[in-house]
Amino acid sequence: MAGVVEQRSIDVVPDAERHGSPVSQFTLWLGANLQITAVITGALAVVFGANAFWSLIGLLLGNLLGGAVMALHSAQGPRLGLPQMITSRAQFGVRGAVVPLALVIVMYIGFFASGSVLAGQAVGELTHLGDTTGIVVFAAVTAVAAAVGYRLIHTLGRIAGLVCALAFVYLGIRLLQRADLGTLLHDHRFGLPVFLLAVSLSASWQLAFGPYVADYSRYLPRHTSARATFWWTLSGSVLGSQWSMTFGALAAAAAPGAFVGHEVTYIVGLGGAGLIASFLYFVIALGKLTINILNTYGGFMSLVTSVSGFRGQRTLSPRGRAAYIAGIMVAGTAVALLGKDSFLTSFKDFLLFLLTFFTPWSAINLVDYYLISKERYDVPALSDPAGRYGAWNARALTVYTLGVLAQLPFLATHFYTGPLVAPLGGADISWLVGLAVPAALYWTAGRRDTARTREAEPLDEAA
Secondary structure, three states, X not given: OOOOOOOOOOOOOOHHHOOOOOHHHHHXXXXXXXXXXXXXXXXXXXXXXXXXXXXXXXXXXXXXXXXXXXXXXXXXXXXXXXXXXHHHHHHHOOOOOHHHXXXXXXXXHHHHHHHHHHHHHHHHHHHOOOHHHHHHHHHHHHHHHHHHOHHHHHHHHHHHHHHHHHHHHHHXXXXXXXXXXXXXXXXXXXXXXXHHHHHHHHHHHHHOOOOOHHHHOOOOOOOOOHHHHHHHHHHHHHHHHHHHHHHHHHHHHHOHHHXXXXXXXXXXXXXXXXXXXXXXXHHHHHHHHHHHHHHHHHHHHXXXXXXXXXHXXXXXXXXXXXXXXXXXXXXXXXXXXXXXXXXXXXXXXXXXXXXXXXXXXXHHHHHHHHHHOOOOOOHHHHHOOOOOOOOOOHHHHHHHHHHHHHHHHHOEOOOOEOOOOHHHOOOOOHHHHHHHHHHHHHHHHHOOOHHHHOOOOOHHHHO
């Protein structure tokens, strides 16, 4: 059992424990994206006004742009052998990293909750126990799997990728038997605001993986090609998400009344009844299990990173690991149960609002790692508040805050709309501002900081 249950948390993975190939990133992210929440994300583009033709193009553009950012984070994993968010200490300070970490933890809980709502419906139908019991059962299984850790996560990714791909092929055929593809794509009228909404929806989907993507590449051997890691991650994530989102957009265009608000039952009904229906409920639950384990595991890593920045803790006991994971599960389940009756609108706003906080973090992290530090970090200093990265980096925190604030005039959500949205025809371009402004500010400030730009110790020695 000791060889199956992961022993490491936020500590460096030694070379002797490294294994696998970058192809594992393709199978994991394909499986993680062939699932119902991605389907609903694609459907939202049509639900909120875009036609199917331009929705598909906008979704693809957003997946490619956001996926490229996400895959650049993935390429850090083999090089550093560390979870993604602990590298934020190199930018924000050992304790200052708690600022983006706190927001990331909120993200994990939110995605855990949204996934549990949909999977809970499937489990409830499959077991005839109802949505509430389904949510609780699904959350408990997720927590147990997350506690086992890295190897099980990748195994589930491979299984889900194959099973869900077969299911989506079947569902696609069934959908096109009911609706004519030419008719669905006949309307080519272009509307910039709704097109940009489609781009933002899929870009936010991809960017939200950024804070934990390296968690699942950090066990790859140190000599693994960064380029190979990038391309395998990008291709798996974009293929899986675009496939799911395309199905969702076409389903919403074909039957908006039947699909919207009844996503799980519509998909199962599209496939058939009896054993086929049971299989599709299982597929929905399996797809959500894969991604919810990532959210639980990532939340656990982020909580440990936050606490250890103040306590100096590098390792974790099995009991401590279980406690952190249970905390994520309980919080996510509570949110799921409270919000399950207003899911669709809340989820759209949640996705778009996430961009406000995670695009500046991505911009700062990538500029620092690739352009300023040249892919070299002093790994021991990441745990030392008195070391080269310090406890708090006021410059990075200021840039991060400015990056968040710069987006507000361009942000369009249900509960807040910035003053520059209307002049742009209602288009939300806040995520583009959130990438460009902090990247430029951090690059300008960071290259003048000799303490940050002087070469770190070689990673082989530092680790």
